[in-house]
Amino acid sequence: MSCFTSKFADELITNAAYIGTPGKGILAADESTGTIGKRLSSINVENVESNRRALRELLFTTPGALPCLSGVILFEETLYQKSSNGKPFVDILKEEGVLPGIKVDKGTVELAGTNGETTTQGLDGLGERCKKYYEAGARFAKWRAVLKIGENEPSELAIHENAYGLARYAVICQENGLVPIVEPEILVDGSHDIHKCTAVTERVLAACYKALSDHHVLLEGTLLKPNMVTPGSESAKVAPEVIAEHTLRALQRTVPAAVPAIVFLSGGQSEEEATRNLNAMNKLKTKKPWSLSFSFGRALQQSTLKTWGGKEENVKKAQEAFLVRCKANSEATLGTYKGDAKLGEGAAESLHVKDYKY
Amino acid sequence: MSAFVGKYADELIKTAKYIATPGKGILAADESTGTIGKRFSSINVENIESNRQALRELLFTSPGAFPCLSGVILFEETLYQKASDGKPFVDLLQENGVIPGIKVDKGVVDLAGTNGETTTQGLDSLGARCQEYYKAGARFAKWRAVLKIGATEPSELSIQENAKGLARYAIICQENGLVPIVEPEVLTDGSHDIKKCAAVTETVLAAVYKALNDHHVLLEGTLLKPNMVTPGSDSPKVAPEVIAEYTVTALRRTVPPAVPGIVFLSGGQSEEEATLNLNAMNKLDVLKPWTLTFSFGRALQQSTLKAWAGKTENVANAQATFLARCKANSEATLGKYTGDASGDSAASESLFVKGYKY
Numbered sequence: 192m193s194c195f196t197s198k199f200a201d202e203l204i205t206n207a208a209y210i211g212t213p214g215k216g217i218l219a220a221d222e223s224t225g226t227i228g229k230r231l232s233s234i235n236v237e238n239v240e241s242n243r244r245a246l247r248e249l250l251f252t253t254p255g256a257l258p259c260l261s262g263v264i265l266f267e268e269t270l271y272q273k274s275s276n277g278k279p280f281v282d283i284l285k286e287e288g289v290l291p292g293i294k295v296d297k298g299t300v301e302l303a304g305t306n307g308e309t310t311t312q313g314l315d316g317l318g319e320r321c322k323k324y325y326e327a328g329a330r331f332a333k334w335r336a337v338l339k340i341g342e343n344e345p346s347e348l349a350i351h352e353n354a355y356g357l358a359r360y361a362v363i364c365q366e367n368g369l370v371p372i373v374e375p376e377i378l379v380d381g382s383h384d385i386h387k388c389t390a391v392t393e394r395v396l397a398a399c400y401k402a403l404s405d406h407h408v409l410l411e412g413t414l415l416k417p418n419m420v421t422p423g424s425e426s427a428k429v430a431p432e433v434i435a436e437h438t439l440r441a442l443q444r445t446v447p448a449a450v451p452a453i454v455f456l457s458g459g460q461s462e463e464e465a466t467r468n469l470n471a472m473n474k475l476k477t478k479k480p481w482s483l484s485f486s487f488g489r490a491l492q493q494s495t496l497k498t499w500g501g502k503e504e505n506v507k508k509a510q511e512a513f514l515v516r517c518k519a520n521s522e523a524t525l526g527t528y529k530g531d532a533k534l535g536e537g538a539a540e541s542l543h544v545k546d547y548k549y
Numbered sequence: 550m551s552a553f554v555g556k557y558a559d560e561l562i563k564t565a566k567y568i569a570t571p572g573k574g575i576l577a578a579d580e581s582t583g584t585i586g587k588r589f590s591s592i593n594v595e596n597i598e599s600n601r602q603a604l605r606e607l608l609f610t611s612p613g614a615f616p617c618l619s620g621v622i623l624f625e626e627t628l629y630q631k632a633s634d635g636k637p638f639v640d641l642l643q644e645n646g647v648i649p650g651i652k653v654d655k656g657v658v659d660l661a662g663t664n665g666e667t668t669t670q671g672l673d674s675l676g677a678r679c680q681e682y683y684k685a686g687a688r689f690a691k692w693r694a695v696l697k698i699g700a701t702e703p704s705e706l707s708i709q710e711n712a713k714g715l716a717r718y719a720i721i722c723q724e725n726g727l728v729p730i731v732e733p734e735v736l737t738d739g740s741h742d743i744k745k746c747a748a749v750t751e752t753v754l755a756a757v758y759k760a761l762n763d764h765h766v767l768l769e770g771t772l773l774k775p776n777m778v779t780p781g782s783d784s785p786k787v788a789p790e791v792i793a794e795y796t797v798t799a800l801r802r803t804v805p806p807a808v809p810g811i812v813f814l815s816g817g818q819s820e821e822e823a824t825l826n827l828n829a830m831n832k833l834d835v836l837k838p839w840t841l842t843f844s845f846g847r848a849l850q851q852s853t854l855k856a857w858a859g860k861t862e863n864v865a866n867a868q869a870t871f872l873a874r875c876k877a878n879s880e881a882t883l884g885k886y887t888g889d890a891s892g893d894s895a896a897s898e899s900l901f902v903k904g905y906k907y
Contacts, residue, residue: 193751404755
C-alpha cells in the first residue's frame with residue numbers, strides 16, 4: 192500500500208468514521224494554560240487549576256450535550272483531571288460515547304526570512320507522548336498549522352513546511368493508535384475577498400494531501416479541520432450560501448473521498464455565524480463524499496463562558512447556554528438548523544481577534 | 550481562483566460531464582500510423598490510408614454502437630477523413646451525440662540516466678495545434694504518460710516529469726477549449742503483486758493531482774484515464790472483485806471529487822477481462838464521487854479486427870462483433886453486465902504485449 196500498515200488501522204478507521212457521525216461534532220476544549228487564561232480574564236476569573244477544571248466540568252456534565260458530540264479535544268492537563276465526584280473526565284466522556292482527543296502540538300515559531308509566517312513545533316518525542324496519551328484514553332489528536340494571506344503570503348516555504356509538519360505528525364499518531372486531525376488553518380485576517388481565500392485554501396489543501404501521500408498516511412483514518420472559505424476579516428461579509436458554495440468547491444477540488452469527515456474550525460466567527468455557515472454547507476446540493484461537521488472552540492463556548500462568569504450559582508444557566516449551541520450545531524450537521532436558537536449573551540458577537548495567537 | 554477559468558470554462562465542464570454519462574464511454578481509435586500498422590499486419594492488411602479509413606468507417610457506422618459511446622479519440626489523420634459517402638467523420642460522430650477527441654502527444658522518449666523510463670513529448674506549439682483541432686470539431690484531447698514498475702521504478706524523476714508534463718498539457722488544452730484526458734499509465738509489465746501496483750498507482754496519482762493544482766487546471770473540466778490496479782503480467786491473476794476493490798480504494802485516496810469521470814484504459818487485458826473488471830467496480834458498494842467508465846482501444850476492437858480481416862464482405866459481421874463489445878461495456882458502466890456477450894474466443898484473448906510501444 193502507499194499508506195503504511197498500522198496495527199491500529201481498523202481502529203483508526205472506525206474512530207475516524209465515528210467522529211464524522213451525522214448529528215455529532217467536536218468540542219475543542221484544548222485551550223492551553225496561557226490561552227484559557229485570556230478567556231478567564233475576560234470574565235474576571237483567576238487562572239488557577241481549580242477554575243480550569245470547573246469550566247471543563249461545567250461543559251462535560253451539561254445534561255443533553257454529550258449526545259451532540261462525537262469527540263472533545265483536551266489539553267494535556269485536562270486529560271488527567273477528574274470531576275468533583277472523583278470520576279476522570281476521560282471516563283465521563285467515554286461512557287457517553289464521546290471520544291477523548293488530545294492537542295499534541297507545541298505552538299508556532301516564526302520562519303526566519305518570512306514576513307511573520309510560522310511553522311508548528313512538537314515532533315520531538317511525539318511517538319512516546321502519543322503512546323502515553325493512548326494509555327490515558329485518548330483516541331484522536333490535533334495539531335494546528337497556521338498560514339496567513341498577504342501580499343506575498345502564504346509563501347511556498349510556509350506552505351511546504353506546514354504541510355510536511357502536518358504529515359509527519361499524522362503518521363506518528365497513526366503508528367500509536369491516535370486518529371490525527373489535520374488542521375491547516377488559513378487565518379481570516381486581511382482585506383482580501385472570498386476568491387483570494389478560495390485560491391489559497393485550494394493551494395494549501397493540495398499541498399497537504401500531497402504531503403500526506405508522501406508520508407504514507409492512511410487517509411481513511413484521518414480527519415480534516417480546515418477554515419471555511421470566507422472573505423477577509425476587513426472585507427464585507429457575504430451570505431452563508433456563498434460561503435458554503437466556495438468552501439465546498441475548494442474541498443471538492445482537493446480532499447479525496449477516502450477522508451471520512453471534515454470538521455470545520457470556527458476561526459473568529461461568532462457562534463451564530465459559524466452555525467449558519469455549517470448549516471448552509473449541509474443544505475447545499477452538491478458532491479459531498481465526506482461528512483461536514485464542527486470542531487468549535489470559541490464558537491461553542493463564548494456565551495457559556497459569559498453566562499458562567501466563574502460563579503457556582505450560574506452553572507445551570509451556563510449549561511443551558513452551552514446546550515443551545517450544541518443542539519444548534521448538531522442540527523447544522525444535518526442541514527436542519529432553522530436559525531432559531533435562543534441566542535445567549537454574545538452569541539452573535541464576532542470572536543475575531545486580529546492576529547490571534549493561541 | 551486557484552483554477553484557471555478561461556472563456557471555455559462552462560463548455561469544458563459540460564463536455565467533461567457528458568463524456569462521463571453513465572451507460573456511455575470512449576472508443577480509443579487514435580492509433581498512430583505506425584501502431585495501426587502493427588494491428589493491420591496481424592490480420593494481413595496493408596497499412597495504407599484507404600484501409601485506415603475503411604476500418605474507422607466500419608467502426609463509426611456500426612448500427613446501434615453510437616448510443617454506447619460518448620466520445621471517440623482520433624489520430625490527426627482521421628480527424629480530417631470522410632466516410633465513403635463524403636461525410637466528414639467528425640460530422641458523423643457529432644450528429645450522433647458522440648464527441649470527437651484528438652490524441653495530441655508525440656510519443657515517449659527515454660529519460661537519460663534512468664533504467665528505461667520515459668517522458669512524453671508534444672508541448673511545442675501545442676496551443677496552436679489545439680486551436681486547429683477545436684476548429685476541426687474536436688472537443689477533448691488525450692496525452693499518454695507512461696510509468697513502469699521495477700526494483701527502483703518508478704523513480705521520483707519519472708513521476709515528476711510525467712506528472713508535470715500532463716499538467717502543462719492539460720492547462721494548454723483548457724486554454725483552447727479542449728477537455729484534457731489525463732492519462733498516467735502504470736504498465737502491467739512485471740512480476741509484482743497487486744499491492745505493489747496499488748502503492749505505485751496511489752503515489753503517481755497523488756503527484757499528478759498536485760501538479761494539476763500547481764498549474765491551475767480546472768478539475769471539473771478534465772477526465773482521468775488511469776490503469777486499473779492489477780497484479781503484474783507475470784503474476785497470477787485475481788478475481789474482478791479484487792481488482793475492483795484495490796482500484797476504487799486507490800482512486801478514493803487520490804482523485805478529488807471535482808473530477809467528473811474516470812475512463813479506464815484496458816492495457817493488455819482481454820476484451821472480456823476489461824469489461825468484467827469495469828463491471829465489478831461499478832457494482833462495488835462504496836461511495837464513488839466520479840463515474841467509472843471505459844476508454845478502450847484494443848479491448849473494444851480486437852475481435853472486430855479479426856472478424857473484418859480487411860474484407861468488405863466481412864464488414865457486417867465485424868460490426869455486429871463491435872456492437873457486442875460496445876453494449877457489454879455500456880452495461881459494465883452500470884454494473885449490469887452479466888458476462889454473456891458473444892462468446893468469441895478472441896474476446897478472451899489477452900492483448901498483453903511485453904514492453905508494448907505505441
